[in-house]
Amino acid sequence: MVNNLASYQSFDFIFSTVVLRVSLAISMDAFTNLDAMDETTSVEVKSFFDSAPLLKDANSIIRKLTQFIDHNSSLSGIEGPRRVVCVTSGGTTVPLEQRCVRYIDNFSSGHRGATSTEYFLKAGYSVIFLYRRGTCQPYCRSLPDDLLLECFELTDDSCIKVHESHSEAVKRAISGHHAAVSGGFLLKLPFTTIFEYLQILKLTAMSMKILGPSAMFYLAAAVSDFYVPWESMAVHKIQSASGPLDMRLAQVPKMLSVLRKEWAPAAFCISFKLETDKDILLEKADKALRRYKMNAVVANELSTRKEVVILVTNSGKVSVYRENDHADVESPLIKLLVEKHSSYIKEINA
Numbered sequence: 314m315v316n317n318l319a320s321y322q323s324f325d326f327i328f329s330t331v332v333l334r335v336s337l338a339i340s341m342d343a344f345t346n347l348d349a350m351d352e353t354t355s356v357e358v359k360s361f362f363d364s365a366p367l368l369k370d371a372n373s374i375i376r377k378l379t380q381f382i383d384h385n386s387s388l389s390g391i392e393g394p395r396r397v398v399c400v401t402s403g404g405t406t407v408p409l410e411q412r413c414v415r416y417i418d419n420f421s422s423g424h425r426g427a428t429s430t431e432y433f434l435k436a437g438y439s440v441i442f443l444y445r446r447g448t449c450q451p452y453c454r455s456l457p458d459d460l461l462l463e464c465f466e467l468t469d470d471s472c473i474k475v476h477e478s479h480s481e482a483v484k485r486a487i488s489g490h491h492a493a494v495s496g497g498f499l500l501k502l503p504f505t506t507i508f509e510y511l512q513i514l515k516l517t518a519m520s521m522k523i524l525g526p527s528a529m530f531y532l533a534a535a536v537s538d539f540y541v542p543w544e545s546m547a548v549h550k551i552q553s554a555s556g557p558l559d560m561r562l563a564q565v566p567k568m569l570s571v572l573r574k575e576w577a578p579a580a581f582c583i584s585f586k587l588e589t590d591k592d593i594l595l596e597k598a599d600k601a602l603r604r605y606k607m608n609a610v611v612a613n614e615l616s617t618r619k620e621v622v623i624l625v626t627n628s629g630k631v632s633v634y635r636e637n638d639h640a641d642v643e644s645p646l647i648k649l650l651v652e653k654h655s656s657y658i659k660e661i662n663a
């Protein structure tokens with residue numbers, strides 16, 4: 314969870330050179346009784362939101378969500394009303410200071426979320442893309458990182474034109490993105506911190522509640538497990554003169570149960586389970602499926618995440634592979650999930 318990605322920033326806080334002793338505020342052993350866990354969770358969820366810093370632009374986010382849901386709920390789609398999926402993408406940060414200089418980051422390039430968004434749009438879904446600022450964007454996957462400098466060139470008469478080698482990729486990106494946005498099928502909402510992510514997820518879920526089973530959550534974002542509560546966070550930059558840093562992180566409440574039970578109870582919910590140790594991956598995915606009553610859990614291992622994922626549902630486990638080295642594993646994955654979503658809608662409406 315604490316990773317060295319932070320080292321690419323210009324900040325002077327480099328995790329590999331600082332001893333960060335993490336003591337967990339809550340032990341998982343406390344959660345042996347599920348009812349007790351539910352009660353503990355709802356108290357923690359309330360206190361998380363009560364103490365979180367106010368979400369900037371909350372009114373503008375609510376307005377965009379309302380317009381988007383109004384528009385899409387009036388449209389028809391595959392076998393019924395148009396389906397809407399909330400795709401979360403990228404990692405959340407945990408600030409260590411209120412005037413933040415240092416933070417803990419969660420690994421995710423955003424490739425999974427951006428690619429999946431394209432396949433959902435292609436399958437006739439509308440997408441609320443809740444993404445970490447600066448991560449991979451739908452339709453931009455095949456563009457170089459240094460977009461402006463590599464894709465464009467100056468002509469002799471000082472005009473700007475797209476470099477021949479990138480012209481197909483640029484055309485595809487512009488037309489795909491334009492079609493999705495101008496049709497009102499793609500809404501992009503950015504986040505950075507765990508506080509922003511969970512507050513926007515809550516607003517999104519509550520606005521999607523009216524869609525009933527036509528709503529889907531595809532939670533591919535890498536969400537922090539531990540955080541520093543806002544009220545106990547240092548206001549100013551932590552000083553390094555006093556030696557090694559010793560801090561206590563609280564556990565982020567398990568929002569999946571609240572999403573499932575309160576925010577959007579009829580939605581089709583897919584969460585992701587990421588592990589680096591393949592021996593515990595499936596056991597952890599099974600646990601998440603049961604504990605949070607997900608409709609499916611996508612289990613993936615960090616090193617092979619672009620080649621294979623395992624779809625875990627109540628009816629078993631299916632390995633999903635990409636078709637070849639140049640294909641996206643998200644293509645067969647989204648196809649399978651769309652089928653499962655269709656069966657779910659039929660079952661609910663029967």
Ligand code: 9Z3
Nearest residue numbers: 421422423424425533534535536585586587
């Ligand atoms: C994933 O497992 C995603 O597939 C990846 C995608 C983050 C691995 P990239 O963005 O990678 O294409 O580079 N996301 C969920 C990760 C996560 O934090 N899951 C939590 C957990 O495993 C549950 S919400 O405990």
